[in-house]
Amino acid sequence: MTIAKGKITTKKSGNGGYKSVWIYIPSKIYKNDSFPFLEDEEVLIEIEDGVIIISKNDERSKILKSFGAENATLPKLLEIKASVNKDRPFLYFKDQILSFQDMNQKSNQVAHGIMDVVNELELKKPKIAILMKNCPEYLFSWFGLVKVGCIFVPIDKSLKPDLLKHVLSNSDTEIIILDYEFFKDYELISQNLQKIKKVFIRNAPKDFSYNLMYQPFKSLITLNLENPKVNIYDHDPVGIQYSEGSTGKPKGFVYRNIVLGGINLGYELRQLGLKKGSKIYCTSPLSLASTHFYTILPSLFYDNSVIITEKFDPSTFWEDIEYYIPTHFSYFGGHLTELLFQKPKNRVHNIDFAYGFGAKVDTWNAFEKRFGVRLIEFWSHVEGVGVTINKVGSNGGKLGSIGKPLDFIEMRIVDQERNELPPGPDKVGEIAVRRKNRTLFEYYKEPENNDVRVGENGWVYTGDYGYMDFEGFFYFKGKKDDFISAGGEHIFARDIENVANSHPHIFEAAVIPVINGTNTKNELKITVVKVKNKAITHKEVSDFLYHNLAYFHVPRYIEFREKLPKGPSTELSKSVLIKEWNEKKSRNNIWNFLTRNFLE
Numbered sequence: 001m002t003i004a005k006g007k008i009t010t011k012k013s014g015n016g017g018y019k020s021v022w023i024y025i026p027s028k029i030y031k032n033d034s035f036p037f038l039e040d041e042e043v044l045i046e047i048e049d050g051v052i053i054i055s056k057n058d059e060r061s062k063i064l065k066s067f068g069a070e071n072a073t074l075p076k077l078l079e080i081k082a083s084v085n086k087d088r089p090f091l092y093f094k095d096q097i098l099s100f101q102d103m104n105q106k107s108n109q110v111a112h113g114i115m116d117v118v119n120e121l122e123l124k125k126p127k128i129a130i131l132m133k134n135c136p137e138y139l140f141s142w143f144g145l146v147k148v149g150c151i152f153v154p155i156d157k158s159l160k161p162d163l164l165k166h167v168l169s170n171s172d173t174e175i176i177i178l179d180y181e182f183f184k185d186y187e188l189i190s191q192n193l194q195k196i197k198k199v200f201i202r203n204a205p206k207d208f209s210y211n212l213m214y215q216p217f218k219s220l221i222t223l224n225l226e227n228p229k230v231n232i233y234d235h236d237p238v239g240i241q242y243s244e245g246s247t248g249k250p251k252g253f254v255y256r257n258i259v260l261g262g263i264n265l266g267y268e269l270r271q272l273g274l275k276k277g278s279k280i281y282c283t284s285p286l287s288l289a290s291t292h293f294y295t296i297l298p299s300l301f302y303d304n305s306v307i308i309t310e311k312f313d314p315s316t317f318w319e320d321i322e323y324y325i326p327t328h329f330s331y332f333g334g335h336l337t338e339l340l341f342q343k344p345k346n347r348v349h350n351i352d353f354a355y356g357f358g359a360k361v362d363t364w365n366a367f368e369k370r371f372g373v374r375l376i377e378f379w380s381h382v383e384g385v386g387v388t389i390n391k392v393g394s395n396g397g398k399l400g401s402i403g404k405p406l407d408f409i410e411m412r413i414v415d416q417e418r419n420e421l422p423p424g425p426d427k428v429g430e431i432a433v434r435r436k437n438r439t440l441f442e443y444y445k446e447p448e449n450n451d452v453r454v455g456e457n458g459w460v461y462t463g464d465y466g467y468m469d470f471e472g473f474f475y476f477k478g479k480k481d482d483f484i485s486a487g488g489e490h491i492f493a494r495d496i497e498n499v500a501n502s503h504p505h506i507f508e509a510a511v512i513p514v515i516n517g518t519n520t521k522n523e524l525k526i527t528v529v530k531v532k533n534k535a536i537t538h539k540e541v542s543d544f545l546y547h548n549l550a551y552f553h554v555p556r557y558i559e560f561r562e563k564l565p566k567g568p569s570t571e572l573s574k575s576v577l578i579k580e581w582n583e584k585k586s587r588n589n590i591w592n593f594l595t596r597n598f599l600e
Contacts (some may be wrong), residue, residue: 168189330354538591
């Protein structure tokens with residue numbers, strides 16, 4: 001916080017002796033980077049209890065003011081929207097339609113059950129982990145535990161037992177709510193998780209042996225429909241969100257006022273055409289922060305409906321679109337790639353636009369042309385400190401761009417010495433961001449390895465690389481781990497992957513640096529997934545890359561697989577591929593470009 005002395009003066013204006021009052025704001029304040037007002041901007045001035053409040057008077061500020069900043073907590077949001085919207089549909093799942101009022105009341109039923117357990121165990125604001133497939137009960141559990149002051153720990157259902165143990169241990173989880181299909185993974189690691197007091201299991205078989213530790217999920221559902229009388233404030237911690245662990249062990253981030261984030265991002269979607277009553281088809285897991293901030297919370301606040309399925313299935317996607325008739329859908333780049341190989345029965349749809357992350361240029365272009373769906377690309381760093389949006393998209397000539405930062409975010413490209421780089425595609429550097437109010441992300445516990453660094457004046461150096469064009473639009477090139485030194489040259493893995501993916505018989509590819517034998521130099525290895533029912537050989541892949549890349553960009557090692565390891569956001573888990581190479585797994589399936597033979 002910056003504090004300085006100002007001054008109030010009175011001036012006469014006009015011949016009538018009319019007096020106006022002027023507030024002098026010292027340069028220490030208005031020259032501060034977080035000063036929110038522009039020259040000649042109209043502001044709102046209020047006085048309350050002897051305090052003058054000056055605030056922005058734009059539409060976004062008016063929306064929040066009308067709602068009431070004191071109501072910007074998840075419990076209050078649920079209660080207010082249930083009262084206002086009542087029977088308006090909020091959630092579609094299979095043949096279920098749940099209204100705003102249903103969501104609040106069913107969440108209350110679970111909330112009172114959780115409160116009984118917390119009191120019985122004499123816990124104080126415990127961390128409660130949820131490991132479930134997408135379903136209404138997931139949301140009831142999330143909303144319910146937050147309503148009684150507990151801390152939500154969403155768990156990625158694709159985590160292997162070792163990483164699952166890390167997240168549950170690192171988060172100090174004391175209660176778990178999980179689907180039975182994940183129970184065996186939990187049992188494998190349960191002996192090392194002494195802090196866990198209760199496990200509530202959904203969909204266990206009838207012959208399952210419950211005990212004091214293991215309880216049925218249904219035991220949490222009470223008959224009490226009333227809102228719990230627990231005071232929740234906007235600065236209270238409400239969740240610990242873990243990263244996917246694509247570059248190491250998952251890191252935990254503390255979330256406090258998630259509703260304000262949802263309001264801001266929902267506002268941006270409204271500017272693009274999201275309206276009251278719009279229906280959003282959600283392709284992503286409910287465990288992801290992007291699902292919370294870009295779909296669930298905006299829909300609650302702006303009175304939209306959400307369609308969820310147990311998991312994303314490209315083979316049934318277009319049938320769902322025809323059945324539910326959504327106006328928008330969310331995506332990850334990997335979803336778009338899979339959908340390109342699907343044939344919808346009916347290409348007539350009501351989709352105004354889709355929005356999401358990670359659309360590759362070729363996929364983006366092909367998807368819009370084939371299905372007539374406008375794509376809106378976002379970028380958000382895993383720590384959540386920066387957000388961009390490409391509002392103009394391909395129509396504005398910015399295909400492939402992640403857009404510009406939101407108005408409360410500053411963003412720039414820097415070199416290794418953290419000097420700002422000028423615009424231009426040849427000026428690739430690290431993406432640095434900061435919030436204008438200088439608020440920072442908050443780790444739950446400081447991670448062992450961290451690519452993200454906080455520098456002077458609140459700048460956060462993300463470990464993501466890209467460049468800015470001459471119109472202020474940003475382009476993402478890859479993460480720090482994608483920036484490979486090989487053959488005396490610096491290479492972005494994504495550049496090689498994009499060329500490989502352009503081959504009509506290649507579905508997708510992943511490039512990693514590897515070291516073979518006693519050689520200390522990095523070599524490149526590419527793992528390729530072929531298009532179904534299409535044939536291509538290792539030599540043909542190598543020849544294609546040789547003719548379309550610089551020689552030192554051509555990977556020495558080529559491997560075919562049925563699928564690539566990915567996280568829930570469809571981001572490639574390259575750490576898995578690197579680990580397998582270092583452990584010398586499946587070497588006999590890897591072809592050597594130089595020897596024209598397979599490794600032994």
